[in-house]
Amino acid sequence: MKTNYSIIGLGKLGASMAAAIASQGFNVIGVDINQHTVDQVNAGHAPVQETNLEEMIMANHERLKATLSHGEAILKSDVSFVIVPTPSDSRGAFSLQYAKWAFREIGRALADKNSYHLVVLTSTVLPGSTRYGLLPILEHESGKKCGEDFGLCYSPEFIALGSIIHDFLNPDFNLIGEFDTHAGDLLQSCYSEIMANNPPARRMSLENAELTKISLNTFVTTKITFANMLADLCSRIPGGNIDVVSDALGCDTRIGRKYLTGGLGYGGPCFPRDNVALGFFAKAVDYEASLAITTDLFNRSLAGRIGDYLSSILHPGSTVAILGLAYKPYSHVIEESQAIYLAKKMAAGGYRVIGYDPLANEMSRMELKDKALIVEDISSCLEYADAVVITTPDPEFRALRLADFPQKKPPILVYDCWRILREKLQGSPDIRYIPLGMGIEDEKNSDKLKKLWSEPEEL
Numbered sequence: 001m002k003t004n005y006s007i008i009g010l011g012k013l014g015a016s017m018a019a020a021i022a023s024q025g026f027n028v029i030g031v032d033i034n035q036h037t038v039d040q041v042n043a044g045h046a047p048v049q050e051t052n053l054e055e056m057i058m059a060n061h062e063r064l065k066a067t068l069s070h071g072e073a074i075l076k077s078d079v080s081f082v083i084v085p086t087p088s089d090s091r092g093a094f095s096l097q098y099a100k101w102a103f104r105e106i107g108r109a110l111a112d113k114n115s116y117h118l119v120v121l122t123s124t125v126l127p128g129s130t131r132y133g134l135l136p137i138l139e140h141e142s143g144k145k146c147g148e149d150f151g152l153c154y155s156p157e158f159i160a161l162g163s164i165i166h167d168f169l170n171p172d173f174n175l176i177g178e179f180d181t182h183a184g185d186l187l188q189s190c191y192s193e194i195m196a197n198n199p200p201a202r203r204m205s206l207e208n209a210e211l212t213k214i215s216l217n218t219f220v221t222t223k224i225t226f227a228n229m230l231a232d233l234c235s236r237i238p239g240g241n242i243d244v245v246s247d248a249l250g251c252d253t254r255i256g257r258k259y260l261t262g263g264l265g266y267g268g269p270c271f272p273r274d275n276v277a278l279g280f281f282a283k284a285v286d287y288e289a290s291l292a293i294t295t296d297l298f299n300r301s302l303a304g305r306i307g308d309y310l311s312s313i314l315h316p317g318s319t320v321a322i323l324g325l326a327y328k329p330y331s332h333v334i335e336e337s338q339a340i341y342l343a344k345k346m347a348a349g350g351y352r353v354i355g356y357d358p359l360a361n362e363m364s365r366m367e368l369k370d371k372a373l374i375v376e377d378i379s380s381c382l383e384y385a386d387a388v389v390i391t392t393p394d395p396e397f398r399a400l401r402l403a404d405f406p407q408k409k410p411p412i413l414v415y416d417c418w419r420i421l422r423e424k425l426q427g428s429p430d431i432r433y434i435p436l437g438m439g440i441e442d443e444k445n446s447d448k449l450k451k452l453w454s455e456p457e458e459l
Helices: 012-023 035-042 053-059 070-075 097-110 129-142 164-169 181-194 206-234 242-250 271-284 290-313 338-348 361-371 378-383 442-454
Strands: 005-008 028-031 064-067 079-082 117-121 150-154 174-178 201-204 319-323 352-356 387-390 412-416 431-435
Touching: 005 012, 005 070, 012 028, 012 035, 012 053, 012 064, 012 164, 028 070, 035 064, 053 164, 070 097, 079 097, 079 181, 097 117, 097 129, 117 129, 117 181, 129 150, 129 206, 150 181, 150 206, 174 181, 174 206, 181 201, 201 206, 206 242, 206 271, 206 290, 271 290, 290 338, 290 387, 290 412, 319 338, 319 378, 338 352, 338 361, 352 361, 352 378
Parallel strands: 005 028, 005 079, 028 064, 079 117, 117 150, 174 201, 319 352, 319 387, 387 412, 412 431
Antiparallel strands: 150 174
16 A cells, blocks of 8 residues: 655645655645645645746646645655754754644644654754654654654755755655664655655664754855865966866865856855854854854855955946846745845945846845846846846856847956856957956966065075
8 A cells, every 4th residue: 555645844845845756656745834835736736936846736636635734634644744944043053943833733643643653854953853852742742652653753855946856856865864763664665665766775863864964065065165265266376267177176086076166155045054053053062163164154255255356346336237146046046145145245335236037036126125126137137237247057147148248348347157158258359258266367366476486485
């Protein structure tokens, strides 16, 4: 008999997981406190914007339902994935406020269920949260014992906004933090039926899994930040080229090429807060996670550094166009967006700011208010610009040609954070093209190196 699943929380990740599991032939019931979200799912529509979500919900509508009732969902399922927000609190930790409320409702529902039920926390939390913050709530509200009457696992997903469904169904591995072997066995069996690529499973204690999740994210951000540091250094040496350096580094299997591109800093709802949270947790257990703290500080400085550089070469009052306002391509999310920070920086410096994004215009208008004019197409953005900053490697921006940029005197400045237009624009007398991570002031940079190495060395 096929396993029935419930998903507690129908945000971007929850709704996408529900649709993905239903697409594999399983019955899924989702729970959310928002009536509109429930109605959207029951009508066969996506409650949130995410790649392919609308199509997948429509295609699997018969197997996918939603409800406001945790009790209904628990009674009609065998396994529940809990995917509720765990926002950062004032300390930098991940708040369990929403998770605790969900676990209370689940516990009350378990009190009325006679069969074994597996509860799987998927939301990102810090070590100790599942066992000491949430498990007691389940046992208290249900009157039952974990390991005997119900199971508990911590199993976060490793996904990216814009590709959640694909990432969920095709993970590099499944991380399973288990209260006991029985719960872990059951969850591993479920994943073997759901996942499309037969990934390996790594099973461990709840606390080790919680640490693994936050560690993986902070390691990736450290690698991104290292590449961004190298990009800055490459711009300061004659003939510097971050792509050449990164390609060579990536050949070493100890390093690898992923996340080593060098460009604008990371943003979004996950990465920026993870280093802060790891720093908080380390301090709470009498340790100093200085690497995580430094990574966060460096990343938060990048938009300001670019703003300072632009201010040093632009005339006061110039119009700066920003192409890309979301924190990455294929997303409408502007949370912790480097482009938004840059827009605010330039506006505060007295520059006129105009912006465009294929998906994030409306959210950007709400955030920036009178600090920037947000327009509906690239041509309107470029028309009035004295300088253009390309902040995301969006396909729409990659498609730009030299002819798309207005002819001006002096030439329009294009600051390309991802070097996506290098082949088209570099060397053109009609464009002042500056690719981030490449040395363009060879004479100046050569003079610095000559001075460095021609001075007598101290013995």
